[in-house]
Amino acid sequence: MANDEVVLLDTYVSMFGMRVRIALAEKGIPFEYREENLRNKSPLLLEMNPVYKKIPVLIHNGKPICESLIIVQYIDVVWKDRPLLPSDPYQRAQARFWADYVDKIFFAGRKLWTTKGEEKESGKKELIEYLQVLEGELGNKPYFGGDIFGFVDVAFVPYYCWFYAYETCGNFSIEQYCPKLIAWGKRCMERESVSKSLADPHKVYEFVQIMKKRLAKQDPITELDHRKKVMSDHFNGQVCTIAMLLVVILWRLFTLPLWEVSPSLFHAVLSSAHFDLLRRNDIASADHESGLIVSTYDALPFWLLSSLVAAKGMN
Numbered sequence: 429m430a431n432d433e434v435v436l437l438d439t440y441v442s443m444f445g446m447r448v449r450i451a452l453a454e455k456g457i458p459f460e461y462r463e464e465n466l467r468n469k470s471p472l473l474l475e476m477n478p479v480y481k482k483i484p485v486l487i488h489n490g491k492p493i494c495e496s497l498i499i500v501q502y503i504d505v506v507w508k509d510r511p512l513l514p515s516d517p518y519q520r521a522q523a524r525f526w527a528d529y530v531d532k533i534f535f536a537g538r539k540l541w542t543t544k545g546e547e548k549e550s551g552k553k554e555l556i557e558y559l560q561v562l563e564g565e566l567g568n569k570p571y572f573g574g575d576i577f578g579f580v581d582v583a584f585v586p587y588y589c590w591f592y593a594y595e596t597c598g599n600f601s602i603e604q605y606c607p608k609l610i611a612w613g614k615r616c617m618e619r620e621s622v623s624k625s626l627a628d629p630h631k632v633y634e635f636v637q638i639m640k641k642r643l644a645k646q647d648p649i650t651e652l653d654h655r656k657k658v659m660s661d662h663f664n665g666q667v668c669t670i671a672m673l674l675v676v677i678l679w680r681l682f683t684l685p686l687w688e689v690s691p692s693l694f695h696a697v698l699s700s701a702h703f704d705l706l707r708r709n710d711i712a713s714a715d716h717e718s719g720l721i722v723s724t725y726d727a728l729p730f731w732l733l734s735s736l737v738a739a740k741g742m743n
């Protein structure tokens with residue numbers, strides 16, 4: 429396969445892309461690396477992975493292969509030297525099971541830098557649980573594949589360079605919970621295929637910080653906070669409206685007969701209360717609240733009352 433053209437669409441900090449880089453390095457396959465900007469995806473990426481539009485994509489002689497674990501298996505089948513998957517069907521199935529399990533780390537780890545409070549704590553707890561399960565599977569073996577660095581190691585070791593970001597965001601030590609995994613990670617890093625493919629943990633952390641800032645700009649408050657804020661605005665608005673009405677009614681009762689003086693003022697106050705409710709209604713629906721917080725019917729009594737008063741004033 430000397431004339432093979434192998435192109436990898438990837439991004440530096442992607443654990444999924446790193447899997448492919450390691451597999452290609454293990455097999456000694458030269459490839460062209462193309463860094464993608466995921467905020468402005470290249471036409472080639474969109475053409476090669478039209479379904480998910482995600483990296484990594486391996487383009488082998490013009491044909492795309494998507495999804496990191498599928499790519500690694502493809503590489504293992506096409507370039508047979510230094511097999512990564514075991515030949516025994518049962519062992520192969522087990523290796524695929526654990527490689528698939530590894531990605532639970534991605535979703536739990538993500539919560540450490542995309543969420544706060546209870547959600548972040550639950551992400552940390554889940555992450556530790558998943559890591560401990562993986563530590564149990566590793567046991568006292570040097571690699572997940574036994575004595576040989578194999579498919580599960582390729583799938584999992586890219587997360588090793590994310591550990592620093594997880595630990596810093598979650599303020600905990602993975603080594604404290606999973607010392608064997610840390611020893612395994614260091615052992616893997618002694619392989620050139622791994623050390624040259626993994627991102628610098630500090631660069632991963634920098635990336636996480638940038639993403640955190642971007643998220644904070646997009647969504648300064650969580651959806652739950654937002655809901656609470658809309659509800660309390662609504663409640664405050666109702667209290668203000670009712671207080672305004674009481675003031676007007678009491679003032680009228682203690683001064684002159686209700687609609688003798690300036691009925692238009694009374695009308696104006698009631699109308700403004702009415703419009704205030706409708707405005708809140710618009711805000712709530714524009715924010716895609718589930719169901720309108722204030723329905724037009726809530727404002728109907730104010731509208732009727734104000735119209736009656738105005739009509740009486742005109743007579």
Ligand SMILES: N[C@@H](CCC(=O)N[C@@H](CS)C(=O)NCC(=O)O)C(=O)O
Binds near residue numbers: 466494496
């Ligand atoms: N299951 C996929 C995950 C790939 C993935 O999530 N890639 C991310 C980068 S780490 C991506 O391309 N994101 C761009 C997007 O979601 O638009 C795999 O194993 O290849």
